[in-house]
Amino acid sequence: MSVSSELDAFDRAILAILQKDNSTPQRAIGEAVNLSAPAVQRRIKRMEEMGVIRANVALVDPAKVGHPITIFVEVEVESERAELIDAAKCGFAAVPEVQQCYYVTGEADFILVVTVATMADYEALTRRLFFENNNVKRFRTFVAMDRVKVGLEVPVGERAGG
Amino acid sequence: MSVSSELDAFDRAILAILQKDNSTPQRAIGEAVNLSAPAVQRRIKRMEEMGVIRANVALVDPAKVGHPITIFVEVEVESERAELIDAAKCGFAAVPEVQQCYYVTGEADFILVVTVATMADYEALTRRLFFENNNVKRFRTFVAMDRVKVGLEVPVGERAGG
DNA sequence: GTTGAAATGCAAGTTTGTTTCGTTTGGAAC
């Protein structure tokens, strides 16, 4: 590792492991990447401080905790005035059932990923988030029949950046 | 905790913590939920065995590892014959840049979440995944301007202790 | 060749995770 804010091959190899299982002992990581455990620990700490590693979390099966339904929603707004967009962002982000929210270009303005227990819950949510929101022009719903691949893993193979 | 396959308020409180930070010491979790460390450890282990906790992972900032662009893609297929759908699922899931893939109802058949380094990379990916795939009728692209809320946290709804 | 910043490995020290074991709790049957 040369200068302070770049990621070298060791860092990326460590990230690849941690993105799959961050309970892997540092000793095992060290063996996998040919580094000592302290070296691994220092690199992990540095990447956490740099914000490369944003969080360490447990991934929970939604169905096992009573949220078997995953839904995508495309939301189109009436006005894209900055303050209204910011209000929408805050409003969506504050809802626990809204797992992900992106502000996007294209034929929609927002895309939401929502998890709910029942379609009745979803309907109640649409009422609260969309029908009672004057700035929502329309929205389209896509119900997930199969969560084919779900994760937040990012390829770390080649490039480094930021 | 009564019978073995249900989640009680303690389990849910533990899950809520682990979904935010799974490096929280079990002693600290125990204090937060009014349980001893061994009790916390046993519950975590049980939930991992039950599949409630699917994985423990580090969340990486895509921009910091050279994937600053997040894109949503709605994919519509020509034929929904089971074998073709399965082939599409496998094909999409195998691509590292495809972070999430859902098979959905509605005006599209698949929704993908993709992370790439550049739009040129995305164009190359569309060529490979869509234009060269005879079963893809059309697709629509939504480029994320703001990752307002990104996570896989599921509401667990209960609390214990204090 | 020398210098100095940065990273490394080793080994000690500290924290955390895990197991053991005896006790308590909550039902069900009597």
Place this chain on the structure above:
DNA sequence: GTTCCAAACGAAACAAACTTGCATTTCAAC
């Protein structure tokens, strides 16, 4: 009301992992 049993608990011992200090190595710049 008592007994019995199984499940879960807490305290403490134990094992494993993380963290720190330090001497050494590496490598680029001089």
